Amino acid sequence: MAAEDKSVDEEKKETPQTLREKIENHTARVAVIGLGYVGLPLAVEMGKVGFDVTGVDTSARKVELVASGKSDVLGISEFEVAGLKAVGKLSATQSYDCIDVADVVVVCVPTPLDKTRDPDVSFILSAFGEIKSRLHGDQLVILESTTYPGTTYELVLPLLEESGLKAGQDFYLAFSPERVDPGNQIYTITNTPKVVGGITEVCTEVASHFYQQLITDVVPVSSTQAAEMAKLLENTFRSVNIGLVNEVALMCDRLDIDVWEVIDAAATKPFGFMPFYPGPGLGGHCIPIDPHYLAWKLKTLDFNARFIELASEVTRSMPAHVVSKVVDVLNDFEKSLKGSSVLILGATYKPDVGDVRESPALDILEMLQEKGAKVSYHDPFIPKIQIDMLDLTCVDLDEARLKKADCVVITTHHSAYDYEWIVQQARCVVDTRNATKHVRGAKSNVVKL
Numbered sequence: 461m462a463a464e465d466k467s468v469d470e471e472k473k474e475t476p477q478t479l480r481e482k483i484e485n486h487t488a489r490v491a492v493i494g495l496g497y498v499g500l501p502l503a504v505e506m507g508k509v510g511f512d513v514t515g516v517d518t519s520a521r522k523v524e525l526v527a528s529g530k531s532d533v534l535g536i537s538e539f540e541v542a543g544l545k546a547v548g549k550l551s552a553t554q555s556y557d558c559i560d561v562a563d564v565v566v567v568c569v570p571t572p573l574d575k576t577r578d579p580d581v582s583f584i585l586s587a588f589g590e591i592k593s594r595l596h597g598d599q600l601v602i603l604e605s606t607t608y609p610g611t612t613y614e615l616v617l618p619l620l621e622e623s624g625l626k627a628g629q630d631f632y633l634a635f636s637p638e639r640v641d642p643g644n645q646i647y648t649i650t651n652t653p654k655v656v657g658g659i660t661e662v663c664t665e666v667a668s669h670f671y672q673q674l675i676t677d678v679v680p681v682s683s684t685q686a687a688e689m690a691k692l693l694e695n696t697f698r699s700v701n702i703g704l705v706n707e708v709a710l711m712c713d714r715l716d717i718d719v720w721e722v723i724d725a726a727a728t729k730p731f732g733f734m735p736f737y738p739g740p741g742l743g744g745h746c747i748p749i750d751p752h753y754l755a756w757k758l759k760t761l762d763f764n765a766r767f768i769e770l771a772s773e774v775t776r777s778m779p780a781h782v783v784s785k786v787v788d789v790l791n792d793f794e795k796s797l798k799g800s801s802v803l804i805l806g807a808t809y810k811p812d813v814g815d816v817r818e819s820p821a822l823d824i825l826e827m828l829q830e831k832g833a834k835v836s837y838h839d840p841f842i843p844k845i846q847i848d849m850l851d852l853t854c855v856d857l858d859e860a861r862l863k864k865a866d867c868v869v870i871t872t873h874h875s876a877y878d879y880e881w882i883v884q885q886a887r888c889v890v891d892t893r894n895a896t897k898h899v900r901g902a903k904s905n906v907v908k909l
């Protein structure tokens with residue numbers, strides 16, 4: 461049949477085939493918007509399967525890093541970035557012009573909270589504003605940033621359709637949440653199942669087809685809202701359980717019971733129990749923030765997300781609880797917090813990653829400093845802290861430093877630390893992570909959460 465004999469409907473049916481073919485034979489050109497913890501690893505995986513990937517980032521530093529074959533994201537080696545760059549499979553730019561020729565666009569920009577702890581979707585709006593003016597037919601556009609249910613359908617879709625193109629017919633729009641766990645050696649991008657929900661069935665199908673090229677298990681759902689909600693369920697589940705176990709820690713403190721022993725004992729039940737652990741608070745870009753996206757959306761529907769608010773309230777009280785433990789410990793030595801030297805071990809929000817976003821260690825440092833303690837910190841990943849009221853440089857961790865401190869607080873259980881040595885040298889230790897669990901001998905100078 462000659463091309464001119466084809467009906468409009470047949471033409472439309474053929475459109476996804478063209479994109480599908482490019483996806484299938486890995487000749488599709490992909491643009492990844494945002495080269496952070498999520499975007500860079502994705503760009504690298506896509507480049508590894510043979511796609512031609514261009515990363516777009518507003519930060520000149522991020523672009524320069526990729527352009528010079530370097531990486532600042534844990535788990536992504538410079539060897540990988542430089543190798544892909546050398547064979548022309550990965551490049552980076554601050555300009556959105558690559559969208560003009562991109563077949564697939566994946567958006568991984570930040571979704572923080574604003575000062576009133578409401579969702580700040582300005583990065584999403586800014587990125588899609590740029591994409592809209594360059595959107596073209598037969599293009600697949602995917603949002604990966606974590607956000608409230610309805611963002612893709614209510615915000616992104618109308619914005620992109622201002623271009624005159626229609627989703628599901630002219631272009632394909634989907635939401636697919638990112639589940640990357642920085643530092644996780646077992647579950648990586650390729651072996652972590654990927655949930656995908658499109659605006660239409662064909663959008664879901666095309667987006668799933670794309671992810672199947674690099675991810676073993678793709679899980680299609682019926683809508684973008686279901687995909688957005690699945691991610692928020694996962695993170696709310698963690699947040700609520702962490703809130704619960706933090707409250708159990710506070711209860712055990714009152715009852716003079718070791719919460720860590722209790723959790724280990726409960727965890728021997730082979731069914732119906734999953735251990736979560738208390739700590740000095742919640743950190744990172746996801747768990748302290750994402751559930752508030754859901755709570756905010758529900759507020760607009762006159763629904764109060766009580767579990768989310770309660771878990772957040774309990775967990776946000778934990779830094780103050782740690783400070784009160786330090787006060788109690790110093791009291792035993794007939795010392796006041798004011799004027800005492802307190803050494804914090806670990807500034808990052810979790811062990812063995814170089815990320816201090818929302819880290820409770822920063823809150824603890826700030827609270828101690830406000831109360832007149834002479835604070836210092838050590839973290840093998842963080843040479844400097846210059847945030848809000850804090851302007852600190854990482855100190856050396858040696859015998860003299862440990863001996864000099866009136867109190868040492870373990871806020872992050874980095875695997876590089878020798879806890880036995882720390883306990884031996886320090887006058888007293890507040891251990892918020894049960895990091896000293898395996899230290900042998902007398903530990904009368906250790907106070908746990």
Ligand SMILES: NC(=O)c1ccc[n+]([C@@H]2O[C@H](COP(=O)([O-])OP(=O)(O)OC[C@H]3O[C@@H](n4cnc5c(N)ncnc54)[C@H](O)[C@@H]3O)[C@@H](O)[C@H]2O)c1
Nearest residue numbers: 494495496497498517518519568569570571587605606638
């Ligand atoms: N970090 C995680 O472990 C994780 C896990 C799952 C989901 N997420 C979600 O993924 C999204 C991205 O998180 P992240 O940790 O990669 O953030 P990030 O801050 O590490 O990286 C985001 C990047 O986007 C860039 N950027 C900001 N606005 C831009 C714009 N308009 N155009 C182009 N680039 C822009 C920033 O310069 C930055 O390099 C968030 O929604 C987050 O909640 C993160």
